[in-house]
Amino acid sequence: MASIPEIFQTMDYGPAPEGSALVDKWLDGQGRQFGLFIGGAWVAGEGESFETLNPATGKALARVTQATPGEVDRAVRAARKAQPAWWELGGHGRARYLYALARQVQKHSRFLAVLESLDNGKPIRESRDIDVPLVARHFYYHAGWAQLMEQEMKGRVPVGVIGQIIPWNFPLLMLAWKIAPALAMGNTVVLKPAEFTSLTALRFAELCGEIGLPPGVVNIVTGDGRTGEAIVVHPQIDKIAFTGSTEVGRIIRTATAGSGKKVSLELGGKSPFVVFSDADLDSVVEGVVDAIWFNQGQVCCAGSRILVQEGAAQRLIAKLKERMETLRVGDPLDKAIDMGAIIAPVQLEKIQALVQRGEEEGASLWQPSWSCPREGWFFPPTLMTEVSPAATVAQVEIFGPVVVLMSFRTPSEAVELANNTRYGLAASVWTENINLALDVAPQLKAGTVWINCTNVFDAASGFGGYRESGFGREGGREGLQEYVKWADRRTGGESEGWRAGVVKGDGRTKLSKATRAVKSRSRAASTPSASPALRPSALPPIDRTPKLYIGGKQVRPDAGYSLPVLDAAGQRIGEIGLGNRKDIRNAVEAAHKAAGWARSTAHARAQVLYYLAENLATREEEFRSRLHAFRGIAAPEREVALTIERIYSYAAWADKYDGVVHHTPYRNVTLAMPEPIGVMGVICPDEWPLLGLVSTVLPAVAMGNTVVAVPSASAPLVATDFYQVLDTSDVPDGVVNIVTGDPAELARILAAHDDVDGIWYFGNRETSAEVERLSAGNMKRTWVDLGQSRDWSDPHDAVGEEFLEQATQVKNIWIPYGE
């Protein structure tokens, strides 16, 4: 050990270890062996167990149980049993428990921090100052939502039993992000921590027992991917919440397709870190430290791609290299280190391989002169320059302390490069020019945008991804949506069900087999043409050729096939184009070209929609007779009238679905802005051909999305008439595109299209499942009805917030201020 006179000369840092005696004592007290926490009791595992290791030493900390499918089932049953009482306990009762959990976390904060750092390898500074305080904050914040649920979440009820699977990078924090909102909203949970880092979840289970949380409300099952799979496929689980890799997220999306399970996924990222030349470069350097050398870079939203304006690049690189020299890597329990250990050898090898690949592809590597500890699994902070956007290291999530640096020339090029990724989790923007910052932030495809800061989190701010970084938000009011569903929704009955309602409610005749007209091609071929009802005189009718409506133009279907359309009496009344893959491709391209719609003001969008209603009203009579012909309804006035009213609803909503400013505990403004999802495929419901089309297309359009709509199969001519109304109403070209044809087939094509950002499907159960499954390709947002129809004439069911929520994704923009 160095003497005081020596240190007086060198002024080196010495060891500053945080003690772990109390944690070790606890582990010893458990016999360094853990079971499962099911139904409020500890259950010894019936199957295998495995070691959980300290990444800083490679030595075992304890043995943890590999939960079997049978044990998962037991946990799910415990959660199911506990759920009704937990919900009926009421918001205030749940608030008391959540508050108690927050207090318990605070009371044991250092214990939890030390345990976390031992098991995960993250620096004690981070577990102590960031992870654990945020854990407590999440329970406090959501205690508040439990208290307020009855007033603030009117019409919504718990989803039920939630299966939650969390990663190893922020073990306890991810647990809090999952459990706190679920419990607040009256759900019960079965949570599986990552197999590398089970210990804080197990200690948390003890805390649940200590505060007297009712048995079964929280169940903790440990194990690897096999346990996770048992959760994902369990039929009694109502929702899966997962944080982890995009690869596993895709498997979950596919495995749950058509099951009716709600799914929220928080996946990988390759987040851009955009530096303009007018930024405070010294602060930028510290930003990079927080972005990529936080938690050893094992952060899903790590700013791993530095994009710097060319003029500032050399200075920034020099400053970064100098800063990297002063970073300290070492024992995670040392209070004066910046980076701890990599979670496991498998992760270390992955990082090493990717870095090697980067060098092989021509990147220039820079690492500080000091060396990492020999024991345990460490990797030094690494900067890669001379990287092109095409390089592997610029594309792939490394999940380690490795940052790549590229340059750009202009703000638009910065946006282009920033968005040149499949992911969309987070971004940060550094500039002292507020005009520039607020111009760029909305253009970035990311769920969180940090202005002049990075990797700041709070329970009041929603966190989650765009694109292949997943969907759903955690935190804020927007995060609650994942853990509630709308009450009183008609959930029984397959598609025929709604008609019974119509008959009962209106005394109208039951709809005819016209709904299946398109499918009955053999019959169609033998029926005579044109309905007498539409024939104006004794002269032969002028042939009408309904086409597809793409990019504001009426176009012939690519394939050159048409389908006959029959009326209520089975008479052939016209033909529609049979849209195919290429028509969808063209429509999607047209919809992308219309992206300016999202940037038009909400007021301008509202005006267009009102004008649409106005123009439909002038043609009310025509649509009535068209509907009459199709549906055999004696008085289709109601559908047209409801349609006009519905257009009004969304014209009204267009400039009223506001964002919020979250109260995050920093000197900043956190803007939660609902943004359009982008290009959406909408497969319209078969019932109410006109009202259904408008009820599904317009919420999307009102929020700024552009749409490829596939109209009702039963009455597609209503839609092709409708595009004339669109044409006369100043709806910009490409905002609404209509492709007629076989809805199921077109739904599959849209779901499998990787440049479609979201898809709504209203139809049957089988196609719903297919849409969800095929959407896993680019993790597009999906909303399907699983064949459970709704009454589109009922404003309670068919209009409003539920639709707007589905038509938007929330972006949180953090804007610190202060000169």
Place this chain on the structure above:
Amino acid sequence: MPEAPKQRIVSPSSTAPLDLPVAPRNPGKPLDLSWIEEVRVNRSAVERRAATLRTRRTVKKEWQAAWLLRAITLLDLTTLSGDDTPGRVRRLCAKARRPVRLDLLEAMGAAQLPIHAAAICVYHIFVKVALEALEGSGIPVAAVSTGFPAGLSPFEQRLGEIRASVAEGAEEIDVVITRAHVLTENWPALYDEVRQMREACGDAHIKTILAAGELGTLRNVARASLVCMMAGADFIKTSTGKESVNATLPIGLVMARAIRDYRERTGHLVGLKAAGGIRTAREGLDWLALTKEELGDRWLRPDLFRLGASSLLADIERQLEHYVTGRYSATHRHPAT
């Protein structure tokens, strides 16, 4: 494990060497207004760095003791009160010579180390008293000057004050700048003012006090720092100790970065003095860590870093005794100033 470094940063060839025992003086440079205009300081980011720096670095046990001894050698032991007397100044000087009880130094194996304050800082009128009291110690006397603390007396008079203190034997002059020049962004006026003050100092080192707490913004602190360095300041100093906001870590961070920036571009070394409000050993250590992190180890020497304080030493002594004995100490167990 990955291999060691692939390349190192190459410093500009004109950069002053860091291995000289005493840093060469900063000759200054012509006022560069475009540089001043470029300066950007993001307050929130600076505050975040300052706040986390305290939580990222700490020293314990031997390291803490050694760092505290180092802090003492960086101390401008200061008395700047209206009720100062020759007797009070003599006591302070005695403390500057022997700041730590010998038994404590011996217990730490540090009895051979040159542990004494870096300087004594007083008003002009006490320069002579201090010089006499410090004779033979090698400890310089610093005089606050130029209408300290407001700096608003007639300019010639302020220059006269400097000359008088230098003539009296002060080796360091702590001058205050005209805050109005900063607040009106009149950089040429600030530059000329400091330039002339530096000339008046002759061989005495000049520390320019920014009174950062009165400059309104951190960006102003950065710009004033650069102008003072261009005008030839040997040290830039945070505060007089009389402002309502004195030496805060964000202010120190901005000034340290300005010093680093100045060195990167000119090669010249400038010192940092934190003064005002630093009272606890922990705060002193925070300043050392900030300086080490942002400027490097070379700055942890009295020619490039000072802590201006009057009550800090008492807390350091108590912490040192705690290190030696393991028992919490009391102020009255250490010689008073």
